[in-house]
């Protein structure tokens with residue numbers, strides 16, 4: 001089996017998203033949104049509920065769970081010093097509403113999201129892209145420029161950064177828009193193998 | 209010449225800084241070896257990307273991961289050491305100097321668990337444990353910064369007179385629960401016996417043991433092999449997208465204790481942050497991994 005690779009540009013339509021299958025690799029260009037903050041996700045939910053203004057329109061866009069050191073230089077220009085994914089499962093409670101609420105076509109980070117999020121993705125036409133944890137230099141190298149910082153009063157990795165990237169990747173399609181989640185399949189497979197593995201260990205112990 | 213405040217401060221700063229920038233050689237070798245045996249193509253791509261990331265960070269002198277974790281140090285004081293400073297205060301000052309001067313700056317990850325406030329400082333920071341080494345004329349310091357990604361999957365349970373089977377089943381179940389949330393391939397540290405706190409510390413210290421070093425205790429050497437192939441058979445793979453490489457090593461230590469037997473399990477993610485230094489009475493400093 002050889003891996004399927006895609007070069008994609010944001011913003012992106014539903015049809016292109018539906019082409020992607022769990023296990024494919026993606027290189028991404030265009031503008032992405034990045035934040036690693038739990039309080040930020042709470043605030044985004046409040047925006048959807050109409051209690052606060054969204055800093056950016058993210059429809060047909062990508063919101064990733066990426067923590068970054070972002071700085072405003074003295075001349076007012078913005079800069080990202082480094083960026084890397086954070087654990088997405090921390091946002092399991094937020095994503096099922098944020099995906100349709102923000103109109104996202106892509107989300108991602110590391111570790112995947114729950115089955116409930118995967119269902120929301122299938123309904124809305126959205127995919128989850130897995131980043132390499134500990135891939136800061138590879139990810140940072142794809143940054144072209146920072147085009148906006150939302151909620152600058154928060155600490156660096158909680159802000160929402162809007163970033164122009166060029167061929168950001170390779171990212172792995174962990175959950176596709178058809179309800180397939182690599183994270184769920186591997187977890188189920190592991191649980192399914194447990195008895196067999198324990199039996200093998202028993203035989204090995206007896207043999208020693 | 210006694211070991212000075214200056215030397216301890218330098219060691220504290222440098223250890224943390226180095227551990228963020230360099231993946232230890234044995235961990236890189238482990239990834240290379242896994243590339244040769246891994247049967248899943250996507251998994252091989254991920255292993256290759258991990259090696260590239262490590263190499264790039266090292267070459268550019270930048271952080272491998274943006275999450276610099278919380279600072280954790282292990283200090284061993286030789287009985288023949290001449291100490292010319294207040295060790296605890298020097299380590300604290302070294303850490304404070306580091307967060308003010310490190311390039312690039314760290315993200316604010318030190319969290320007050322009661323208020324969720326985040327910054328560089330906080331109660332008990334940096335976390336340091338002290339031990340002694342009979343006959344040695346040096347201080348050994350190890351730094352292994354820990355972040356949520358791999359830190360939060362550690363577990364401990366108390367058993368009464370458990371069989372090896374019960375112990376191994378528990379370790380496997382902790383691995384199943386962690387899944388691939390800890391950025392595999394990981395090193396698993398396991399402690400068996402002693403007391404609640406001692407057992408946890410044994411497990412943690414085993415994550416610092418170099419990969420590939422054979423356990424001198426035959427029962428544990430066999431258990432390590434069994435558990436390594438068992439956890440890899442679960443199939444999570446590098447970064448959890450499937451494959452045969454979820455752990456690079458399972459490292460186990462034990463302590464005698466009473467009939468209640470704690471079993472502790474913890475993880476170090478693929479970047480395997482750990483750096484060590486030995487500081488001699490004569491001022492020599494020898495850096496290691």
Ligand code: SF4
Nearest residue numbers: 133134273357391477
């Ligand atoms: S588990 Fe390790 S590699 Fe993964 S994000 Fe955390 S510190 Fe980085």
